[in-house]
Amino acid sequence: MKPETPKALIYGPVPSRRLGYSLGLDILPFKTCSMDCVYCQLGAWGRTTVRRRDYVPVRAVLAQVRAALASGVRIDAITFSGSGEPTLHAGIGRIIDGIKRMTAVPVVVLTNSSTLAGRANGRDILRADIVVPSLDAVTDRVFAKVNRPHPGMSADRIVDGLVRFRRRFKGRIWLEVMLVRGVNDGPTHLRKLRQAIDRIQPDRVQINTVVRPPAEKSARPLTAEELGRVRLLLGPRAEVIADFRREKQAAPAPDASAALLEALGRRPMTAADLARSLGLPAPEVADMTGRLKAAGRLRAVRHGGRVYYERTAGSH
Numbered sequence: 001m002k003p004e005t006p007k008a009l010i011y012g013p014v015p016s017r018r019l020g021y022s023l024g025l026d027i028l029p030f031k032t033c034s035m036d037c038v039y040c041q042l043g044a045w046g047r048t049t050v051r052r053r054d055y056v057p058v059r060a061v062l063a064q065v066r067a068a069l070a071s072g073v074r075i076d077a078i079t080f081s082g083s084g085e086p087t088l089h090a091g092i093g094r095i096i097d098g099i100k101r102m103t104a105v106p107v108v109v110l111t112n113s114s115t116l117a118g119r120a121n122g123r124d125i126l127r128a129d130i131v132v133p134s135l136d137a138v139t140d141r142v143f144a145k146v147n148r149p150h151p152g153m154s155a156d157r158i159v160d161g162l163v164r165f166r167r168r169f170k171g172r173i174w175l176e177v178m179l180v181r182g183v184n185d186g187p188t189h190l191r192k193l194r195q196a197i198d199r200i201q202p203d204r205v206q207i208n209t210v211v212r213p214p215a216e217k218s219a220r221p222l223t224a225e226e227l228g229r230v231r232l233l234l235g236p237r238a239e240v241i242a243d244f245r246r247e248k249q250a251a252p253a254p255d256a257s258a259a260l261l262e263a264l265g266r267r268p269m270t271a272a273d274l275a276r277s278l279g280l281p282a283p284e285v286a287d288m289t290g291r292l293k294a295a296g297r298l299r300a301v302r303h304g305g306r307v308y309y310e311r312t313a314g315s316h
C-alpha cells in the first residue's frame with residue numbers, strides 16, 4: 001500500500017480580495033468544529049465538538065510557517081482557517097506568539113465565534129491583528145437552522161461574547177454574515193441582526209452568501225441585488241463580499257486535480273479521505289471538488305450519512 005503523505009499544515013499563499021496573498025494555516029483534523037453549518041464547504045458532518053486540545057503539534061506548524069516565510073514567496077497575511085474552528089486548537093495562542101516572533105506579517109483568525117462565548121472570551125487570539133468572526137444568527141431558532149451548533153450553545157451568548165471581545169481586542173474585527181435564502185434573510189431576523197451589530201461595534205460587516213458548493217443542496221444564495229438591500233439594512237460599516245465570479249479565480253494546479261481524479265478512480269472517497277491521502281488541506285480539496293463537480297468531472301453521492309465523491313464516466 002502507498003504510504004500516506006504527511007498532512008500539510010499550511011496552504012497557499014492564495015490570492016484573496018480581502019487579504020492579498022494569504023498563507024493559510026490548517027491546524028485541525030478534517031471538520032473539527034463546534035458547528036455543522038448548512039453552507040459548510042467541507043460537507044455535512046452530523047457531529048460537532050467543543051473539545052479544545054493540541055490537535056497538531058505547535059512546533060510542526062511553526063516550522064512550516066518559517067519555511068514558507070524563508071521561501072521568499074509573497075505573503076501579505078497569515079490566516080487561520082481550514083478544516084474547522086481554529087480556536088479549538090488549544091495552542092493557537094502559542095502559534096500566534098511564535099509567528100509574531102518571526103515576522104510582522106499580519107495574523108488573521110477566522111472563527112465561528114463559539115469560543116468567544118466562553119469564560120476565556122478569546123484570550124488566545126488577542127495577539128492577532130484581524131479577527132473575522134461569523135455571526136449568521138441572533139435567535140436560537142435561526143441559529144439551529146443555519147449553524148446547527150453543538151448542544152447547549154445559544155445565539156445570545158455568542159452575541160454577548162462578541163460584545164465583550166470587542167472591548168478587549170485592540171485589532172480590527174471584520175464581522176462576517178453568511179446569508180442563506182429563506183433561512184436567515186427574513187426582515188425580522190435582519191433587524192435583530194442590525195441591533196446585535198450596533199452592540200458589537202465591529203470595524204467592518206462583511207456580507208456573504210452561498211456562492212461555493214455547500215454542505216446541503218437546500219442552502220441557496222441570495223442574488224447580488226438582494227445582498228445590496230441587506231447592506232443598507234445592516235448599517236454604514238456593511239459591505240458585500242460575495243464573489244459571484246468564480247470562473248475568474250485562479251484554477252488549481254492541473255497535476256493536483258489529476259491526482260485527485262486518479263485517487264477517485266480507485267474508489268469513491270469523502271473529502272476527508274482525499275485530504276488525508278493527497279496530503280492537502282481541506283479548503284484546497286473543497287475548492288477542487290467544487291470545480292471538478294461544476295465541470296462534470298466528478299459527482300457527489302450520499303451514502304450512510306456521508307458525502308462521497310466519485311469520478312464520472314466522462315473524466316476517464
Ligand code: SF4
Pocket residue numbers: 033034035036037039040041042083084085112
Ligand atoms: S462553515 Fe465553518 S463554522 Fe460552519 S461548520 Fe464549516 S467549518 Fe464549522
